Amino acid sequence: MAEYKGIVVYGELTDGKLASITTELLGCGRNLADQLKEDLSCLLASDAVGEASKEAIAFGADKVYVVEDPALKDYQSDSYIQVAEKLARDISPRAILMGQTSMGRDIAARLAFRLGVGLSTDCLDLGIDPESKLLLQTRSVYGGNAQATFSCEVMPQIVTIRPKAMTPIERDESRKGEIIATKVEIDMSKVRTKIIEKVREEVAGVKLEDASVIVSGGRGLGGPEPFNTTLKELADVLHGAVGATRPPADNGWVPEAVHIGLTGKIVAPEVYIAIAISGASQHIAGCSGSKNIIAINKDSEANIFREAKFGVVGRYEEVVPAFTRKLRELLAG
Amino acid sequence: MAQVNMIVCCKQVPDPEAPPAVFKVDTAANKMTLPPDVKPVISPYDENAMEAALRIKDKAGGKITVLSLGNQLVRDVIKKPLSVGGDELVLLEDAAFEEGDSWSTACALAAAIKKIGEYDLIFCGRQAADWDAGQVGLGIAEILGIPSITIARKVEVTDGKATIERVIPDGYEVVEMEFPALITVTSELGDLRYAALKGIMAAAKKQPIIWKPADIGLDPGQVGATGRRTKLHRLFQPVKEAKCEIIEGETPAEAGANLATRLRQAKIM
Structure with missing residues (x-):
């Protein structure tokens, strides 16, 4: 029986850089x-990992396992799982941490079932039980209407963590760590899916993830037009981005890429302006990390006012243009 | 085109669209309680999964077997997929199936699918609206040893192959895989169609096939609460500090302008 020790992060790259x-x-x-007085490792698997392995050390890793293979250029579960499984079996970590991202959502459960262990997805908090040393895994449940804390006694413990739920440590280039080039033979006969093409649905202007101000709209806007006019004008004044709840994305009023919520993007801007958004828990899950939520809604009972710092009760058609005008005036002066 | 044999997994959950205020945790029992006027529904993403299967049946023909797991499932709710075009309903229904986690649920569903035997495609919602784990579909695929594509917004079928539009952060990718395979579906695919009166009446007459753990070759200890891999310590609701400052005005427009002034004053903008 192997001894399970250490924590390993299964990392990701975005445009060749550490995500x-x-x-x-x-x-x-x-x-x-x-807390455990053990090592922190990081796995980076891609066609080319480059400087990202040094970055992982600067951000806290003691060891970085680098797997480079042309077969890992585009993420596919059947190829990545081979690397994920091999490393888990070789290094026997106590815990594997992954992101609740496109990749994490796709591979974590496969890995857990393959290893015969439990998994908590979309964790918001992780602690250590002082007696058992097991991870206490707290995650959002019931669409964000509650939270639950789980543990699993079978090693390794696997979790995915919600973006923006955790804080990186200060980047320190002088940190020391070991980079371990690791070879994994990827059996292409086991890759049963084939990517035909990738289609980018470009969103003009500031990217949602980078925006410090987000102007977001809900079902109450009634169609695509207000997103391109009323909301866009306000966002432009504030150099912000336009987002949406799930129904506008499902109805095709906006691209899915701007859907904010439990099953969309998780954002945490300085200012989040919610327009005609009722405040369903599934949406709040995607924006509750925002510093200041501002709500404009005609229904004074709307749940969004329980989340917001400032609010106006009124029809957005009347409130928002006046708000935008006044802001433009104030910001110019 | 050859007919397609499909299985759709559907879960009965409390209506996730119910207002947040009605969700109350019974902390002593570690359970979610909801008032009786909040009716159970099929988990919304499972409805999208059913719609994906129906669109394939519309074009290529084939059979749709709906599979669910639980105890004392509400017949009007769980029969809904039959009323829109599902052919058969298999229920894993027993007290032993209660209080499972993703592990025990996927194991039971996979065992049932092995018993059903023939299938080309299995559809699941991307995640269930109660526990939001998003694991069961992938668990089933792993146990059955078949490929999977998650978060599909469009599925088409040709010659023993599925072509899927899978949602990724900046758009989508088009991915192909051969049968047999599993697909998890997202809301962008579209809402489940409405049932026609004829369909509702036919569904009312149809009896579900009910299997107990022994019928799928499992010991009651392997399913539900006793088959769990994860232990639930605590279910709770974080306390919210509700203190929204409502900005007023003579007219809505004036309130909007006042909001701008107030935010500037508070140095938020």
């Missing part, structure tokens, strides 16, 4: 590893 979710996972993992 922000991975720095968050490393921050969380560093904290857990220090």
Whole structure:
């Protein structure tokens, strides 16, 4: 029976660079590893990992396992799982941390079932039980209407963590760590899916993930037009981005890429302006990390006013243009 | 085109569209309680999965077997997929199936699918609206040793192959895989169609096939609460500090302008 020790982050790259979710996972993992007095490792698997392995050390990793293979250029579960499984079996970690991302949602459960262990997805908090040393895995349930804390006695413990739920440690280039080039033979006969093409649905202007101000609209807007006019004008004044709840994306009023919520993007801007949004828990799950939520809604009983710091009760058609005008005037002066 | 044999997994859940205020945790029992006027529904993403299967049946023909797991499932709710075009309903229904986690649920569903035997495609919702784990579909695929594509917004079928539009952060990718395979579906695919009166009447007459753990070759200890891999310690609702400052005005427009002034004053903008 192997001894399970250490924490490993299964990292991701975005455009060849260490993804922000991975720095968050490393921050969380560093904290857990220090409490346990064990090592923190990071797996980076791609066609070319490059400088990202050094970045992982600067963000807290003691060891970085680098797997480079042309077969890993585009993420596919059948190829990545081979790397994920091999490393888990070789290094026998106590815990594997992944992001609740497109990849994490696709591969974590496969890995858990393959290893015969439990999994908690979309965790908001991780602690260590002082007696059993097991991870206490707190996640959102019932669409964000409650939270639940789980543990699993079968090793390794696997979790996915919600983006922006954890804080990276201060980047420190002088941190020391070991980069371990690791070879995994990827059996292409086991890759049963084939990517035909990738289609980018470009969203003009500031990217949602980078925006410090987001102007977001809900079902109450009634169609695509207000997103391109009333909301866009306000966002432009504030150099912000336009977002939406799930119904506008499902109805095709806006691209899915701007859907904010439990099953869409998770954002945490300085200012989040919710327009004609009722405030369903599934939406709040995607924006509750925002510093200031501002709500404009005609229904004074709407749940969004329980989340907001400032609000106006009124029809958005009347409130928002006046709000935008006044802001433009104030920001100019 | 050859007919397609499909299985759709559907879960009965409390209506997730119910207002947040009605969700109350019974902390002593670690259970969610909801007032009786909140009716159970099929988990919304499972409805999208059913619609994906129906669109394939419309074009290629074939059979749809609906599979569900629980105890004392509400017949009007769980029969809904039959009323829109499902052919058969298999229920894993027993007290032993209660209080499972993703592990025990996927194991039971996979065992039932093995017993059903023939299938080309299995459809699941991307995640259930109660526990939001998003694991069961992938668990089933792993146990059955078949490929999977998650978060599909469109599914088409040609010659023993499925072509799927899978949602990714900046758009979508088009992915192909051969049968047999599993697909998890997202809301963008579209809402489940409405049932016609004829369909509702036919569904009312149809009796579900009911299997107990022994019928799928499992010991009651392997399913539900006793088959769990994860332990639930605590279900709770974080306390919210509700303190929204409502900005007023003579007219809605004036309130809007006042909001701008107030935010500037508070140095938020």
